[in-house]
Amino acid sequence: MLRVESVSSFYGAIQALRNVSLHVSPGEMVALLGANGAGKTTLMKVISGIHPVSKGRLVFVGQNIAGLPAERVLRMGIGQVPEGRQIFAPLSVLDNLILGAYVRFKGEGKKEVSKDLDFIFELFPVLQERQKQRAGTLSGGEQQMVAIGRTMMSRPKLLLLDEPSLGLAPLVVSGILQTIRLLRDRGTTILLVEQNAKAALKVADRGYVLETGRIILEGETEDLLNNKEVQRAYLGKEYREVWE
Amino acid sequence: MIWDRKTECMPRGEVEQLQLERLQSTLNRVYRNVAFYKKRFDRLKIGPDEIQSVQDLAQFPLTMKEDLRESYPYGMFALPLREVVRIHSSSGVTGKPTVTGYTKNDLHHWSQLTARVLAAGGVTKDDVVQITFKYGLFTGAFGLHYGAELIGASVIPMSTGNTRKQALIMQDYKTTALVSTPSYALLLARYLEKEGINPQSLSLKRGLFGGEPCPESMRKEIEERLLIQATDNYGVSEVMGPGISAECEHKNGLHLYEDHFIPEIIDPQTLKVLPPGAEGELVLTTLTKEAFPMVRYRTRDMTSLDYSPCSCGRTLVRMKKVLGRSDDIIVIKGVKVFPSQVESILLEVEGVEPRYQILVEQVEGADSLELKVEVNERVFSDEIKNLQNISAQIDRKLREIVGISAKVKLVAPESLQPANGKLVKVIDRRKK
Numbered sequence: 001m002l003r004v005e006s007v008s009s010f011y012g013a014i015q016a017l018r019n020v021s022l023h024v025s026p027g028e029m030v031a032l033l034g035a036n037g038a039g040k041t042t043l044m045k046v047i048s049g050i051h052p053v054s055k056g057r058l059v060f061v062g063q064n065i066a067g068l069p070a071e072r073v074l075r076m077g078i079g080q081v082p083e084g085r086q087i088f089a090p091l092s093v094l095d096n097l098i099l100g101a102y103v104r105f106k107g108e109g110k111k112e113v114s115k116d117l118d119f120i121f122e123l124f125p126v127l128q129e130r131q132k133q134r135a136g137t138l139s140g141g142e143q144q145m146v147a148i149g150r151t152m153m154s155r156p157k158l159l160l161l162d163e164p165s166l167g168l169a170p171l172v173v174s175g176i177l178q179t180i181r182l183l184r185d186r187g188t189t190i191l192l193v194e195q196n197a198k199a200a201l202k203v204a205d206r207g208y209v210l211e212t213g214r215i216i217l218e219g220e221t222e223d224l225l226n227n228k229e230v231q232r233a234y235l236g237k238e239y240r241e242v243w244e
Numbered sequence: 245m246i247w248d249r250k251t252e253c254m255p256r257g258e259v260e261q262l263q264l265e266r267l268q269s270t271l272n273r274v275y276r277n278v279a280f281y282k283k284r285f286d287r288l289k290i291g292p293d294e295i296q297s298v299q300d301l302a303q304f305p306l307t308m309k310e311d312l313r314e315s316y317p318y319g320m321f322a323l324p325l326r327e328v329v330r331i332h333s334s335s336g337v338t339g340k341p342t343v344t345g346y347t348k349n350d351l352h353h354w355s356q357l358t359a360r361v362l363a364a365g366g367v368t369k370d371d372v373v374q375i376t377f378k379y380g381l382f383t384g385a386f387g388l389h390y391g392a393e394l395i396g397a398s399v400i401p402m403s404t405g406n407t408r409k410q411a412l413i414m415q416d417y418k419t420t421a422l423v424s425t426p427s428y429a430l431l432l433a434r435y436l437e438k439e440g441i442n443p444q445s446l447s448l449k450r451g452l453f454g455g456e457p458c459p460e461s462m463r464k465e466i467e468e469r470l471l472i473q474a475t476d477n478y479g480v481s482e483v484m485g486p487g488i489s490a491e492c493e494h495k496n497g498l499h500l501y502e503d504h505f506i507p508e509i510i511d512p513q514t515l516k517v518l519p520p521g522a523e524g525e526l527v528l529t530t531l532t533k534e535a536f537p538m539v540r541y542r543t544r545d546m547t548s549l550d551y552s553p554c555s556c557g558r559t560l561v562r563m564k565k566v567l568g569r570s571d572d573i574i575v576i577k578g579v580k581v582f583p584s585q586v587e588s589i590l591l592e593v594e595g596v597e598p599r600y601q602i603l604v605e606q607v608e609g610a611d612s613l614e615l616k617v618e619v620n621e622r623v624f625s626d627e628i629k630n631l632q633n634i635s636a637q638i639d640r641k642l643r644e645i646v647g648i649s650a651k652v653k654l655v656a657p658e659s660l661q662p663a664n665g666k667l668v669k670v671i672d673r674r675k676k
Binding site for chain 1: 269276296347
């Protein structure tokens with residue numbers, strides 16, 4: 001579904017992504033792991049068209065989307081749940097969710113949108129209870145639900161999730177990840193960025209490890225869990241020993 | 245049967261994307277973790293960022309067996325030894341042995357790969373698999389052993405030798421699949437005939453052969469004499485061991501597992517990459533190995549690649565049976581022998597000249613080696629006992645150092661005839 005081919009990207013003179021290639025097949029949930037500053041969020045932004053690609057190709061359902069503006073990419077079916085949730089705090093939960101559907105509203109009308117709303121409420125019953133409440137007054141976990149729900153309202157073919165576990169209590173994290181897994185089981189293709197490798201690998205099908213802008217590993221989740229590089233990235237610890 | 249249908253029948257476009265991803269991550273890791281590669285890449289001013297497509301691999305330097313020897317024992321490992329759970333090693337033919345290591349994940353992948361090999365050769369969980377490769381430092385036995393267990397077959401870890409016992413177990417334990425070198429299969433066939441054991445009375449159905457070239461004529465002979473289906477599989481100890489490529493039931497080339505290895509064919513003289521279909525030397529790059537990744541390893545095996553689809557449904561490229569080597573290594577009973585080794589042995593023996601001729605023949609299906617050595621004048625006119633001593637000494641050293649035994653014949657000085665001014669050191673009369 002998505003194919004990233006040898007993509008490089010810069011922030012001014014700083015190269016944030018070096019020759020990154022990865023793919024996500026339809027129906028798959030792929031985890032992108034790495035420590036702080038490895039380039040995970042940059043890659044997300046590059047895919048969703050927020051940050052420019054300087055080299056390489058981004059192929060989404062057979063079409064090169066590198067260089068397309070973010071709104072076009074969204075309409076093509078890539079929805080991103082941004083890092084830190086970025087919900088509209090003063091607006092109600094309901095308005096936040098409806099805003100997520102703005103790309104579809106014109107074409108499909110209110111009926112379709114309210115159908116999706118029911119789906120989101122089924123997924124996160126607590127949001128239905130609090131639909132009138134201002135989003136900013138919700139707990140961190142609930143705000144994350146709003147953020148995911150809002151993106152799902154655009155009916156993305158590919159859902160990009162940037163650090164959904166950030167700042168959440170472990171129990172809440174596992175709840176959120178289970179819901180994400182449920183989305184995948186219902187057919188949404190997912191690319192999940194996580195620092196919390198252990199939690200991400202519990203739910204993903206496959207994973208990549210990014211380190212200082214480069215992919216250093218690719219594999220099945222089981223292989224990655226057994227790999228010391230992953231354990232290192234997960235722990236954020238640098239160890240290098242001479243073994244003579 | 246196809247063991248891993250999802251991968252083995254993957255559309256070609258996906259194969260290339262997967263290879264690109266894994267190649268980039270492999271090069272990133274070796275550049276960071278293996279001083280040998282870093283030094284080389286830096287000298288040529290190339291790095292992992294050069295890889296925009298799989299074809300860009302051609303710009304990278306080739307790795308030779310000598311490089312592995314110089315890095316003896318752990319110099320080319322990409323991880324500290326404590327991540328390594330298995331060590332294999334070559335026999336150390338011409339000097340230092342080459343050492344390879346495997347992490348837990350490497351062993352897991354290796355088992356998956358040899359399971360593909362065995363499944364392609366028809367092995368299922370109902371089979372009784374007799375493995376007659378040597379268990380030990382060599383990769384052959386262990387590699388296929390784990391694959392067979394993964395499939396769920398019953399494995400008999402026989403190891404090499406003791407043909408009488410091998411045959412007995414084959415009869416009594418109702419072996420259905422034989423894993424061996426092709427020459428050993430013929431030796432077994434000969435033994436059974438000699439003992440009057442009808443192969444029809446056995447449960448044997450298939451044979452999976454590797455470790456040495458198995459020409460078509462040899463396959464036919466094995467199939468006819470043992471009444472089995474024989475498939476060929478290919479491995480390189482320094483790269484993985486068995487599990488690199490294997491024939492399916494259509495026997496029209498060995499499917500190479502491109503999700504774990506990138507094959508290239510080079511001209512052994514110019515070292516240039518040749519187009520698909522051209523015959524040349526096989527060069528392999530590993531894509532998933534953690535402990536001991538290999539970038540562009542020269543296998544010295546001559547073959548060609550065929551990317552056209554196979555009737556079995558597998559999409560992975562097929563390599564032609566390896567029937568020759570790009571240098572003068574001779575493979576005898578699965579053991580690689582360099583003429584230079586023989587030469588260095590002769591130099592240590594008093595009374596003989598380093599003028600020799602190696603004669604390899606196939607006697608009733610098994611490789612036999614004859615070594616003709618010129619002795620000097622003084623020794624030649626000496627007592628027979630002394631001559632016998634010398635030939636025994638050479639034979640012993642050959643066994644110790646090279647790992648094979650030979651019929652040693654001492655001949656008169658200047659009696660070996662050079663052809664075109666140059667003495668032919670190896671005469672291989674085996675069927676091609």
